[in-house]
Amino acid sequence: MDDREEQQHLQVLVQLLEHGRQFEDPTTTDPSAGPWKPAAESEMAADDTAVAPYHLSHAAWGALTVAGDHLRALRTSLLTEDSAGQVTATLHTHAQASLARGVIENAARAVWMLAPDDSLIRVQRRLALQRKDIRSATKLHELLGGKTPRTKEAREEELRQLALRAGTPPDRVRAVLKDPDYTEIVEEAGDKVGAQGARDKLSPGKFAVALWSGCSSLAHGDPSGTLIFLARETVFQDDDVTLARITGNFGMLRHCVGVGVAFLGRGSSLYRSRASATGSP
Numbered sequence: 001m002d003d004r005e006e007q008q009h010l011q012v013l014v015q016l017l018e019h020g021r022q023f024e025d026p027t028t029t030d031p032s033a034g035p036w037k038p039a040a041e042s043e044m045a046a047d048d049t050a051v052a053p054y055h056l057s058h059a060a061w062g063a064l065t066v067a068g069d070h071l072r073a074l075r076t077s078l079l080t081e082d083s084a085g086q087v088t089a090t091l092h093t094h095a096q097a098s099l100a101r102g103v104i105e106n107a108a109r110a111v112w113m114l115a116p117d118d119s120l121i122r123v124q125r126r127l128a129l130q131r132k133d134i135r136s137a138t139k140l141h142e143l144l145g146g147k148t149p150r151t152k153e154a155r156e157e158e159l160r161q162l163a164l165r166a167g168t169p170p171d172r173v174r175a176v177l178k179d180p181d182y183t184e185i186v187e188e189a190g191d192k193v194g195a196q197g198a199r200d201k202l203s204p205g206k207f208a209v210a211l212w213s214g215c216s217s218l219a220h221g222d223p224s225g226t227l228i229f230l231a232r233e234t235v236f237q238d239d240d241v242t243l244a245r246i247t248g249n250f251g252m253l254r255h256c257v258g259v260g261v262a263f264l265g266r267g268s269s270l271y272r273s274r275a276s277a278t279g280s281p
Contacts (some may be wrong), residue, residue, distance in 0.1 A: 044274040
């Protein structure tokens, strides 16, 4: 990839990050109005009642907030404005992919929870996420030598009862409360949103998964992700060993940020719609 192409990717990336500023901290949009609070007659208020105290609104708002926090950290790590009003871009090889991953998977989780028009599916997904968190919390307490105020079994039984009261058939409770799969979450969000830049041979969902998986690979420091997604220059090579200089890739980061910002935009719009008394964005 030549320098001119990378410069074009950087320009688009800067535009995406500027557009994404509106999603970086949703709690500051209008604090006095409590933008996170669903209207009393809204779909989300009904969902919250169905799964209380594990409100859907809390989980969705939290997902959007965490995604926005990752986006802000990514922007500030990449762009620095100096005293002359010029902006310097600093590209990291792996760390910024970790931040992009946090944007994509958290925003995808919000879309996944809020997109279904069927209220029962929305509350089932909220309860499935809560069950996963209960199991994670139990393991963490055990590692730290402590214990939770209530047993895992008691808390999971509470979730089962909530699922039944919401209208889940008894023979479906176990299936709907299984741990959510993030590959499926990201793919569904990608198909709902239409992942930006999807290639002809990939659906938007598959394209989103490919980028998210690439970010995960780089976050783990996997050689596969490093070789597939980053730029490299061979410095030395013999029969068995290649020594290469690895550098970051504005193109890859641009596409990842594009997906993350699109997910944040859709998730925010869905939240406003579900939380509104009129049901319109």
